[in-house]
Ligand code: NDP
């Protein structure tokens with residue numbers, strides 16, 4: 366049976382790789398991102414055998430998003446799978462030096478837009494008693510690192526929201542999965558470092574990071590599990606990545622019990 370798959374952030378990275386993976390399986394795609402020309406190129410690449418509709422919208426624009434979704438024609442108006450993937454990290458500065466605008470953009474894209482999208486699609490899934498929501502979280506939502514502050518917090522939100530959704534749809538044939546990748550080479554670092562190619566390149570230097578296809582394979586697999594199985598989450602890292610020890614500062618000196626009196 367042909368499934369209708371709505372993929373946000375389909376113009377690049379994981380979203381594009383998911384589009385390619387699901388198209389190869391014969392699914393029908395709704396591809397969403399801001400860069401229209403990228404979406405058009407992707408649709409062309411997927412070919413005439415793949416039924417595709419494009420939504421070129423800034424997902425943080427609630428009115429435009431609602432309008433675009435409500436104007437989807439059948440059979441695109443009944444997505445079976447929603448891949449909430451559009452998102453970004455901006456900056457890697459310690460919290461006191463971070464740009465508040467960057468923080469707001471991350472919250473607005475990774476969280477607000479994701480919950481709005483979910484709220485627009487979930488009632489239809491609930492009525493049809495059929496659906497799968499896949500959220501793209503991150504290892505950054507599970508494990509903190511210096512400079513990850515708000516980005517990590519947005520992904521922790523995505524993890525807990527995914528669990529909450531599962532609780533709410535219990536009794537319905539609706540699956541919810543949070544995919545949590547670690548180091549993966551896409552345009553992610555280029556965006557994080559405001560298109561500084563050198564800084565972005567250094568992130569992957571000397572590593573064999575996850576590829577967008579590795580993540581798309583995981584997304585595709587969770588959608589292929591038997592009807593009675595729900596994969597709650599998958600945390601995946603490249604083999605070259607693991608945890609470090611807790612950092613301990615050995616230079617601090619204290620001459621009174623509390624410095625905040
Ligand atoms: P990319 O930068 O390659 O892709 C991000 C996608 O999100 C693009 O298609 C972009 O499209 C879209 N997007 C961003 N902002 C908006 C917006 N306001 N409206 C619509 N679309 C938007 O990065 P990845 O593929 O790596 O990232 C995909 C997801 O995976 C993100 O949520 C990211 O946080 C997460 N992730 C990434 C990891 C990594 O190391 N790469 C690891 C773990 C999680 P456009 O610019 O055309 O709008």
Ligand code: 8X3
Pocket residue numbers: 502503504505513546547548549
């Ligand atoms: C992306 C992974 O470690 O760069 O979510 O934050 S990381």
